[in-house]
Amino acid sequence: MKVLCITRLFSGIESSLFNKKWKPTGVPTIFKMIEKFDSEAEGRFIFTSKDGFTNWNTPKVETLKLEGLNHKITVLPGKTKFFFLPLNKLQLIARELFQFLYCLVAYFKEKPDFIYIDHANTLIAAFFARFTSTPVVYRVMGVYPFMRDVIKENSLKGRIFKFCYRSPFKQVICTQDGSGVEPWLETALHPNTKVEKLINGVDDFNIIKDTPESLATIPTDKTKVLFVGKIETAKGSVSFVESLILSIKQDPDIHAIVVGNGSKRESLIEKVKEEGLEGSFTFIQRLPHNEILKVHELSDIYISLNRLGNLSVANLEAMKFGQCMIFPKSQPETKIDFITDSLLEDNCAIRVENSDDIKGIKESILRLHKNKDEIQLLSTNMKKCAQKFIPTWEKRVSKEFTTITNAIKTS
Numbered sequence: 001m002k003v004l005c006i007t008r009l010f011s012g013i014e015s016s017l018f019n020k021k022w023k024p025t026g027v028p029t030i031f032k033m034i035e036k037f038d039s040e041a042e043g044r045f046i047f048t049s050k051d052g053f054t055n056w057n058t059p060k061v062e063t064l065k066l067e068g069l070n071h072k073i074t075v076l077p078g079k080t081k082f083f084f085l086p087l088n089k090l091q092l093i094a095r096e097l098f099q100f101l102y103c104l105v106a107y108f109k110e111k112p113d114f115i116y117i118d119h120a121n122t123l124i125a126a127f128f129a130r131f132t133s134t135p136v137v138y139r140v141m142g143v144y145p146f147m148r149d150v151i152k153e154n155s156l157k158g159r160i161f162k163f164c165y166r167s168p169f170k171q172v173i174c175t176q177d178g179s180g181v182e183p184w185l186e187t188a189l190h191p192n193t194k195v196e197k198l199i200n201g202v203d204d205f206n207i208i209k210d211t212p213e214s215l216a217t218i219p220t221d222k223t224k225v226l227f228v229g230k231i232e233t234a235k236g237s238v239s240f241v242e243s244l245i246l247s248i249k250q251d252p253d254i255h256a257i258v259v260g261n262g263s264k265r266e267s268l269i270e271k272v273k274e275e276g277l278e279g280s281f282t283f284i285q286r287l288p289h290n291e292i293l294k295v296h297e298l299s300d301i302y303i304s305l306n307r308l309g310n311l312s313v314a315n316l317e318a319m320k321f322g323q324c325m326i327f328p329k330s331q332p333e334t335k336i337d338f339i340t341d342s343l344l345e346d347n348c349a350i351r352v353e354n355s356d357d358i359k360g361i362k363e364s365i366l367r368l369h370k371n372k373d374e375i376q377l378l379s380t381n382m383k384k385c386a387q388k389f390i391p392t393w394e395k396r397v398s399k400e401f402t403t404i405t406n407a408i409k410t411s
Helices: 009-019 028-040 090-112 120-129 145-150 156-165 181-188 237-248 265-275 289-298 313-321 338-343 358-369 372-389 393-409
Strands: 002-008 040-050 062-064 072-077 114-118 134-139 170-175 195-199 223-228 254-259 281-284 301-303 324-328 350-352
Touching: 002 009, 002 028, 002 090, 002 120, 002 289, 002 358, 009 028, 028 040, 028 090, 028 114, 028 254, 028 393, 040 090, 062 170, 090 120, 090 313, 114 120, 114 254, 114 393, 120 156, 120 393, 134 195, 134 237, 145 156, 170 393, 181 195, 195 358, 223 237, 223 289, 237 265, 237 281, 237 358, 254 358, 281 313, 289 313, 313 372, 324 338, 324 358, 358 372
Parallel strands: 002 040, 002 114, 040 072, 114 134, 134 170, 170 195, 223 254, 223 301, 254 281, 301 324, 324 350
Antiparallel strands: 062 072
């Protein structure tokens, strides 16, 4: 098979480009499929730089050979290539047009058997689906507010995206991340489009025995409450810190661990300092994956307050590990986490009203802190339940690859 693979340049991949060594730090949904295509197919791998999502500022096309990949990859520049244009909007339009034309030339040059392309490149995906005979596999990594809002708009942008979403894609593959994908898929796509929804994978755990230096300051004699993810409002990081401040003030034998980076990180660290609770919080910007697993082992309670869905890879790892978890109830309006409700039994986790339920989060922490048997029971129940629905990455990638090959065979 010959593939033309076009995806956004994700921040979790760009470090591989800078180091010339394939070692992604995020987006396993995408990078594991790239590895599968790299070993099982021929073709081209093109990353499109979308400004605001990456630190890649090179104004020219770069073709790179990375250690660890058989194929070269091409990175298309963002709006920095068009810095001479007077308006930001013109730069963005020029960026999209340039990336489209480059991918079009690559298509005619490569003559692929199929095109694998993500939502960040929807306009390009729609063109190939509508105006070529090559099967297009459209990759949706969950559903986000923009995607919901744009199909409700009667603006020019809304009409364009609705037209694009209803293109005759050969196959749509959607990550089932709890973001309420079902209503969007039913409304946005053409009714004849074949859709496969897949939960991401988690591999068997290989936890390091010794506590690394990065985790050495975490106290062993307190109830430790963990947050892992981007330090952004949408991820619930602000609510987490506010809830832990209240909990610790009521009982200082609680310790908070915040792992991640983001725009809210410095302000939250400052807020903790203002409360005089620096010694009760451990902020860690980045950890290798094996140390993430170690911090799970060191923690007693894991809290996820993601407003957009709670079946992220980080949460799936916590579930399969068997963490005692607190996270929000599902959202009827958007169907966010309805799938989570169906997968997890009521005795697997504590559910608070929503991501802003500071009181409920605090009370849940204090209750668990005083009842270690409940922590253990929730942990055991979660681990048993997670084994039923979370696949290994090998099975997850194999399922997606098989779905793609079956779709191509029917073309």
